[in-house]
Amino acid sequence: MAGITSADVARESGVSRTTVSYVLTGRDGVNISEETRRRVRETAVRLGYAPSAAARALRTGRSDLVLCILPDWPVGPVIETLLDELADELSGRGLSVLVHHGRGARSLTDLWRTVTPRAVIGFAPFADHDLLAMRQAGIQVLGTLGEDDQPDPALPSESQLRIGGLQAGHLGRRRGRIGYAWPTDSRLEVFARDRLLGVRRACTELGLPEPVVRPVGLDVDAAAVAVRAWRGQEVTGVAAYNDDVALAVLAGLRAEGLSCPEGCAVIGVDDVPAARLAAPALTTVSQSIEVQARYLAALVLADLDGAEDKPVHPGHGLHVVERDSA
Structure with missing residues (x-):
């Protein structure tokens, strides 16, 4: 079954698609009566209309997504906690976290061109050509430490x-x-x-x-x-x-x-x-994962705000939790 479009909302409301677009995007400075605005909103809710993320990305040049690229790792409590905390921190700015696991044959280029993310966070170094292409497209690319230069995977962490x-x-x-x-x-x-x-x-x-x-x-x-x-x-x-x-x-x-x-x-x-x-x-x-997640979120938001001073890395936060087994 095809999804509900703005054309469906316009037809049911008795207005043009342009009017629907102005109402649902909250555009100011347009002479539309409050009665018409109310009717369009109620119709959109009744029909279950949701604006297209792809269309929004075409209009703005970017989506509201932060893309996290995970290598082919098993996902356990640490990664789950990191992603949950990161999503919570970014949600206050209307950003959503999209997680991609590096499994299968789909290229990274196909992925980021499809979703047009605001930022990409890599949990492992990117290939040089992928890194260059994303940065040329104006996408903020971060490692989990916020490094500008990728770490050498041959060196110990x-x-x-x-x-x-x-x-x-x-x-x-x-x-x-x-x-x-x-x-x-x-x-x-x-x-x-x-x-x-x-x-x-x-x-x-x-x-x-x-x-x-x-x-x-x-x-x-x-x-x-x-x-x-x-x-x-x-x-x-x-x-x-x-x-x-x-x-x-x-x-x-x-x-x-x-x-x-x-x-x-x-x-x-x-x-x-x-x-x-x-x-x-x-x-x-x-590993104090919550602290690392807040730092990553602060890096993304600082870039979006054009801040000159970047957040200072809080350190790894590693410490022994002593219990009965040792």
Whole structure:
């Protein structure tokens, strides 16, 4: 069934399409009676008319969308929280967040030309030709840190290194050997690599042995296999890639009859709601996602307002949330 158009509203109201356009866009300085305005609005509501976003973009040159480009990552609580907070912050200015996952064969160029966004936020570096084309089209392009120049993906991420360092520093107080629970989802390897590097560097600084790395799937049997291996290598604490993997490690410890933290301490990353409900409650590293979302929203709004002074990055906000597991 075709959607209701402004022509339908005009026909039902007994006025021209131009009059409908003036009324529904709130255009001032046009001699239209209040009775006519009321009739047009009531007709639009009764018919269920909604203005076309595409048409609005053609008129203004831009839509009211902020396009977030996600690579092919699994979307967990951290990304969900970031996007929710970003949408809340921007909604007060009449902006909507559109999320695109980098899956499938559709080109980025086709996407941004279709929706004509006000701004594009990239959660990973763009190809050089995509970045140039968007900026030539007058689209504001941001990374998640608001950087003008894209980070080199071959270099370790400062924030991910810091996460691993915090984990190892907390576990290192036990002066035992640290294990690292590597995620089995290959899409997470870019983060796991840098977090593990942070753990390794911290172990070196603390005079601890090289961490023992084991893959841990999100099931009890796989986690129990890793726990047995760590036990044989005298591991006293495990730094897990994230809270999901850490919860699997806790399950593996229970399956092997080991207590936590007495037999083996565990620390995760993300501070998901389930972390505080675990038995024992999970110690973790928080990324302060709400703060990052507010910063991204402030960057977008500062550009729209033509502000010369850009918001100052608040820092990564990483900190250990200490609970019973470590």
